[in-house]
Amino acid sequence: xxxxxxxxxxxxxxxxxxxxxxxxFIGVLFxxxxxxxxxxxxxxxxxxxxxxxxxxxxxxxxxxxxxxxxPQVRLAARAAxxxxxxxxLLARHLAGILVIPEHFGRDLLLGRQPVLALAGDATYxxxxxxxxxxxxxxARTMAAEARAGQLLRAGVPPAGIGEQLTAVRLNVRPVFNxxxxxxxxxxxxxxxxxxxxxxxxxxxxxxxxxxxxxxGEAAGYWRRCPPWRLLLGRCLVFGLIYTGLALYYFGPALxxxxxxxxxALEALWALIVPLLLAATAVGIVLGRxxxxxxxxxxxxLLSSMPLVFAxxxxxxxxxxxxxxxxxxxxxxxxPAIKAFILLNQMAADPAAILPLRxxxxxxxxxxxxxxxxLLGRGQGLPSPGRQQPT
Amino acid sequence: xxxxxxxxxxxxxxxxxxxWLLALFGWLPPLMFALIWxxxxxxxxxDLAVGIVDLDGSTLSRHLVRHxxxxxxxxxxxxxxxxxxxxxxxxxxxxxxxxVVPAALEEDSRHRRSPQVTxxxxxxxxxxxxxxxxxxxxxxxxAAGGVDAVQVLSLGSPSVDPAAVVTPLAGQLNxxxxxxxxxxxxxxxxxxxxxxxxxxVAATVMALAAELRKGExxxxxxxxxxxxxxxxxxxxxxxxxxxxxxxxxGVHGILSWPMHGSWLVLAAAQLLTVVACQVAGIxxxxxxxxxxxxxxxxxxxxxxxxxFMGITFPASDMTPLARGWRSLLPISHYIEIQVGQAxxxxxxxxxxxxxxxxxxxxxxxxxxxxxxxxxxxRGAAVESRx
Numbered sequence: 001x002x003x004x005x006x007x008x009x010x011x012x013x014x015x016x017x018x019x020x021x022x023x024x025f026i027g028v029l030f031x032x033x034x035x036x037x038x039x040x041x042x043x044x045x046x047x048x049x050x051x052x053x054x055x056x057x058x059x060x061x062x063x064x065x066x067x068x069x070x071p072q073v074r075l076a077a078r079a080a081x082x083x084x085x086x087x088x089l090l091a092r093h094l095a096g097i098l099v100i101p102e103h104f105g106r107d108l109l110l111g112r113q114p115v116l117a118l119a120g121d122a123t124y125x126x127x128x129x130x131x132x133x134x135x136x137x138x139a140r141t142m143a144a145e146a147r148a149g150q151l152l153r154a155g156v157p158p159a160g161i162g163e164q165l166t167a168v169r170l171n172v173r174p175v176f177n178x179x180x181x182x183x184x185x186x187x188x189x190x191x192x193x194x195x196x197x198x199x200x201x202x203x204x205x206x207x208x209x210x211x212x213x214x215x216g217e218a219a220g221y222w223r224r225c226p227p228w229r230l231l232l233g234r235c236l237v238f239g240l241i242y243t244g245l246a247l248y249y250f251g252p253a254l255x256x257x258x259x260x261x262x263x264a265l266e267a268l269w270a271l272i273v274p275l276l277l278a279a280t281a282v283g284i285v286l287g288r289x290x291x292x293x294x295x296x297x298x299x300x301l302l303s304s305m306p307l308v309f310a311x312x313x314x315x316x317x318x319x320x321x322x323x324x325x326x327x328x329x330x331x332x333x334x335p336a337i338k339a340f341i342l343l344n345q346m347a348a349d350p351a352a353i354l355p356l357r358x359x360x361x362x363x364x365x366x367x368x369x370x371x372x373x374l375l376g377r378g379q380g381l382p383s384p385g386r387q388q389p390t
Numbered sequence: 391x392x393x394x395x396x397x398x399x400x401x402x403x404x405x406x407x408x409x410w411l412l413a414l415f416g417w418l419p420p421l422m423f424a425l426i427w428x429x430x431x432x433x434x435x436x437d438l439a440v441g442i443v444d445l446d447g448s449t450l451s452r453h454l455v456r457h458x459x460x461x462x463x464x465x466x467x468x469x470x471x472x473x474x475x476x477x478x479x480x481x482x483x484x485x486x487x488x489x490v491v492p493a494a495l496e497e498d499s500r501h502r503r504s505p506q507v508t509x510x511x512x513x514x515x516x517x518x519x520x521x522x523x524x525x526x527x528x529x530x531x532x533a534a535g536g537v538d539a540v541q542v543l544s545l546g547s548p549s550v551d552p553a554a555v556v557t558p559l560a561g562q563l564n565x566x567x568x569x570x571x572x573x574x575x576x577x578x579x580x581x582x583x584x585x586x587x588x589x590x591v592a593a594t595v596m597a598l599a600a601e602l603r604k605g606e607x608x609x610x611x612x613x614x615x616x617x618x619x620x621x622x623x624x625x626x627x628x629x630x631x632x633x634x635x636x637x638x639x640g641v642h643g644i645l646s647w648p649m650h651g652s653w654l655v656l657a658a659a660q661l662l663t664v665v666a667c668q669v670a671g672i673x674x675x676x677x678x679x680x681x682x683x684x685x686x687x688x689x690x691x692x693x694x695x696x697x698f699m700g701i702t703f704p705a706s707d708m709t710p711l712a713r714g715w716r717s718l719l720p721i722s723h724y725i726e727i728q729v730g731q732a733x734x735x736x737x738x739x740x741x742x743x744x745x746x747x748x749x750x751x752x753x754x755x756x757x758x759x760x761x762x763x764x765x766x767x768r769g770a771a772v773e774s775r776x
Contacts, residue, residue, distance in 0.1 A: 019682040027690060034690070037712045038697045044707045089566075090734050093706070097566075108559055115560045122565035123733045125576045127704050129520055132563050139561045146558035168454065168499055168537060169506040170530040172523055174513035175480070182703055185516035205682055294599060294681035295410060298592055301689045305585050305696070306422065309429050313515050315573070316486075318439075319432040324425075342483050345514050352482035 006229060009221030010237040013206060019293065020202045028245050031194045032253045035187065042181040047095035047131050048076030050085045057105025063116075063142050067098060072134025089121065096120040096131035108146050126182075176260070176346045183257050188345050189313045189337045191249045196279050196333040197300050199242050203234065203283025204296030207375075211291050227375035231284065231368065238280045239273075246272050250344070263343035267350050271339050274360035278332035281367030288374035303331075311337045332367075335359040402625045408600050414593040415629035422589070423582050423637055430574035437465035438522050441485040443476045444469070448496035450537065454507065457533035458489065463525035480510060486522045487511045499537065517573075567733040575647055579732070580701035580725065582637050587667055587721040588692040590630045594671030595688055597626055599681030610676070610765045619758070623668045627661075634660035642732065651731025655738045659727040659745065666720035666751035673754050676761040692719070699725045723747040 014020050049067070053060050068075040076094060079085035085097045099117035101107075107114040118135045120128030177184045210222050222230055250268060254261050286296050309315060310328045317325055328334050339356035342348035405411045440458060444451050459466040468485055470476040476488040488510045492498075498505035509526055513519040535557065598619075602608060612618040638656060642649035674691065678684035696702065698716040705716060716722045723744045730736040730744070 019680065019686055022683055023686045023689075027686060030690060031694075034715070035694055035697065037715065038694075038700075038703055038708050040709050040712065041707045044704050047704075090736060095704075104559075111558065113557060113560055115562050117562050117564060119564040119566045121567055122576065123567045123729055124701060124704055125517070125573070126702065128565055129524070132565075136561055136563070139559060143558045150558065168450070168495065168530075168534045169504060170527060170534070171506045171508045172527065173508060173510050174519060174523075175510045176512055176514035177516060177519075178513065180513050180516060180519075182516065185514065186697070201686070294596070294685055297682050297685040297689070298410075298596065301588065301592060301685060301693065302418075302422065304689075304693055305581065305588070306425055306429070309426065309577075309581065314517060315430060315577075316435050316438060316515075316518050318437065319435045320429050321431065324428060338483070341514060342481070346481050346483065346512070348481045348483065349478065352478075 003229075003233070006221060006225050006233045007237060010233050013210075013221075014202070014237065014241075017206065017209065019205055019297075023198050023205075024202045024241060024245075028194065028198050028249075031198075032191070032249065035190050035194070036183050036257050039182040039186060042179065042183055044127050044130050045071055046074045047072060047127055047134070048092070049073050049096040049098055049131060049135070050077040050079050050088050050094050051075055052079050052082055052085045052097065052099045054102045055100050055104035059105035059108055059142075060100045063100060063104075063138065064098075066138035066141050067135055070134040070138055072130045072137075094121075095124075095127050096135065098135055108142075109149070111150050184259050184345070185313075187257060187259060188254070188341050189311065190308070191253065192275075192337045192340050193304065193308060193311075193333050195242065195246055195249060196275065196336060197304055199238060199276065199279040200283040200286065201297055201300045203238055203280045204287035204290070204300070205293040206234070207284045207287025208291055208293045208296050209287075211288070227372055230375055231281075231372050234284060235277055235280045235368075238283075239276045242276045242279075243272065246276070250340075254344075260345050262345065262347040263340075264350075267343055268340075270350075271336065271343065271353070271357060271360065274357065274364045275332055275336045278360055278364040278367055281364060281371045282332060284371035285367055285374060288371070307331060307333055310334070313337065313341060329359070330363070332360060332363045335363075397621050398624055401621050405597055405600065405625055408596075411593065411596055411600065414589060414596060415626060419586065419589050419630070419633040420636060422585055423633075423640070426581050426585065427574070427578055427640075430578050433572050433574040434463075435518065435521055435573065436462055438463055438487075438518065438525075439467040439485045440464050440522070440526075441468035441470055441476050441479050441488045442466055442491070443471075443473050443488065444491045445493040446491050446495040450496040450499060451491040453537075454491065454530065454533045455489070457529045458526060461525045461529040463521055464529070477510070480512060483512070485512075486515070486518055487526065489526070576701070579641060579647075579728065580699055581696060582641075583721050583725055583728065584692075584696035584699060586630070586634060586637070587663075587695050587719070588688070589633075590626070590664055590667040591671040591674070591688045591692050592685060593626055593630070594623060594668045595675045595681060595684045597622060598672065598675045599684070602679075602681065608765070608769070610762045611769050615762045615766070616755070616759060619672055619762075623665075623672065626668060627664050630664045630667075631657075631661050634664065647732075649732050650735030652738055655741060656728065656731050659724055659731075659741070659748065662745065662748040663720050663724040666748050669751055669754045669758070670720065673758050673761070676758060676765070679765075695719050695721050698722060701725060701729075717747065720748060720751055 014024075051064055051067070053064065064075055067073055073096070077088050077092065079088055082097070082099060085099075088094060089097060097117075097119040101114055101116070104114045116139055118132055118139070120131040122128045174180055210220060250261065283296070286299065290296050290299060307328065310320060310324060311334050312320070335356040339353045339360070342353050343350070405415070442455055444455065455466060458464055468476070468479055470479065473490055476490070479485050480488045490508045490510070492505055492507070495505045495507070507530070511519050511523050598609065609615065609618050609622060635657060638653070638660070641647050670691070671688065674687045675681075675684040678687055698712065698719055699722050700708070700716065705713060708716065726744045727741050730741055
C-alpha cells in the first residue's frame, strides 16, 4: 500500500468520524474561547467590605477613606456592631469586615498602638487575599502618617523624618505576570493541556474504532500496511492538523488575551514536535488497550482535572507527595505544561528546559514503540477488548 | 411496588454487568476524590525556594536573610554572586523569588537613607507567588521592625516610645470561615464537587450507551420511554448520592473540617444535584446518539466546571456571558449551598433560590420528551421501510 493511499485513508477516516471532527475542529476552537471566559476581568477589584467604626473620630473616618480609595476594596456598608457586620457580610455577599476599635483616634495620637481588625472571607482565597492586601495597604499609609506625627511632637526635626522612618524597606516586584492577572496565570497551562487531551482523545478514538471489523470493512486501509507505517502515517496526519491548531493556540489565541509570548519560534517548535508525537502515540496506545472509543474519551476526560492540579503550576510540586509527582511524569502533558510556561511566559533559557524536552522525546519514543507493538499485535485478529463481558 | 422493584433490580443487574459502569458507580469516584485530597494534603505550602543576592554582606543583611529563611513558608535555597545569575534561576523556575540586598545597605540604614531590599516574585504561578509575597512581607516586617526600634531610640528623644513609633497601629488579619487560610480546605471542597459533576454526567451517558453497543433496541423505543429512562438512571442516582455523602462525611467527619450548617439541607442539595446532572446527561446522549460524541459534549459542558463555580475566581467579577454559562451547570448552584451551609451556617430558608435553580433543571425533561418522540417516529419510519 502506498504512502499516498495510507495518508488519504487516514484523512478520510478522521474527517468522516463525527466524534473526532467535533473534538478536534470544533472543540479545540470552542475551548479557546470557553476556558478564558470566567477570567476575562483578570483580577478581582473593588471588593465590597463593611466597616464597623466604633470610634467615629476624624482619624477613623480618614482611615475609612483610605480604604475606600484602594483599588482592591470599596466601602459598601457600615454596621454598628461586629454581629451586624457578620450578618451583612452573609446577606449581601460582602468580601470582608473592617473593625475600627473604640478610641482609635485618641490612642493613635497618644501612641497607644490601637489594633485594627481586618477580616476577609477566606472561603474565596483569592478574594480574601485581595481584600486583606487592600485594607493592609490603607492601614500602612495611616501608620506612616501617625509615625511622622509622633516624631514631630517628640521634637525630632522634620528633616529627620520623611521617608527615612523605616530603616530598610521591602520593595516587592511581581515578575512574569506583573499585573497578577488570572488569565495569564491559568490559560497558558490550560491551553497546553487542551491540545494534549484532545489529541490523545482523537488518536485514541480513531485507533479504537479500527479494532476488529465493526465497520464491516474487513480490509480497511489500516490492515493493509505494516504497523510501523500506520504509526508514522497517523503521527504525521495528526501532527500536521495539530501543528495548525498549536500555531493558533500559541499565536493569535494567546495574543487575543494579551498573554506574554516570549519564546522564540524555533524553541517553541522544538517542544511542539515531541509533544504532538508523544500525545498521538499515547492516544494510539490507549485506543488499543481500551478498545472502545467511548472508553478512551472517558479516561481522558476524567484525567484532566487531576493532571491540572498535579502539574505544579497551581500547587507547588514540593508540596505534592513524591509518589504522585513521579507517577504523573509518564504523561506528556506534565513536562509540556512546565516547559511551555518556562519558555513562553518566563523567558527561560532554552538550556533550562532541556531536561523537559528530553523527557518529551523519551515519552514519544517509548509510547511510539508501545504503539507499534500494540498495532502489530492486534492486526487482523479480533481484539480481546471486543469479547463480551461475562 | 413489586414491578417497580423488579424493574429496578433488572436495571441494576444490567448495569452492574458492565465493569466500566460498575467502576464509575463504585470505587472510581472515591479513589479520585482521595487522589485530589492527596495532592493538597499538605494544606500549607512549606519551604518554597527563594534565592538571595547579597551585595552587602553585612551583619544587617545577614540578619534580614536569616529572618526570611526562618519563615516556615520560605527556604533560602540558592545564593548568587550577581543579579544576572539569580534572574536566570528565577526564569528557569528553580526559585520562586529572588531577594536582592543592595550594596551599602547597612551603611545607608545607619545614615537613615532608608535603603530598600528588592524582591522579584514569580507571579506567573499566581497563588504560589502570593504565598511567597505575604511570607516575605511578614518576615521582613519582623526583621526591620527591630532595626527601626533601635533607630528611634538613637534619635535620643526620651518622650518617644519606640514600639509606638515603629508600629503606631497594628492590623490583625482574620481569615473568616477558613482559619489559617488552609489551602487544601479552600480548593479541595471545590475541586471534588466539580469532579463529581463530571463523573455523574459521564456515567449517565455510559449507562445509556451500554445497550447501544450491544445492538439492542434503544431505550427510546421502549413502551414507556420516559419511565424506562428514569428506571435506567436510578441506580446511578443512588450510587452518586452515596459518593457525595461519602465526600461530605470524609471532609467534615473524618478530617473534621468545620461544618456549620445542616447535613439534611446538604444531603437534599446533593440529591437534587445528582438528578440535575443526570437529566443533563440524558439530554446530551439523546442529542448525540453515540457514546463517544456524547462524551465529548460532556467534556465541553462539565470539564471547565471548576473555573465557573466562582470559588477560585469570584462569580461577581465574571462577565455576563460567563455568568450565563455558569448558571447552566448544576454544580455552581450546589456549591453555593455547600458554602452557605458548611462555611456560613446560613438558615436553610436562605438557600431557597439555589434549590430553585437546581429544580429548574427538571425543565430539561421537556426537550428530552420531544427528542424521544422524534427518535421514536424516526425509528418507526426505519422499521416500516425495512
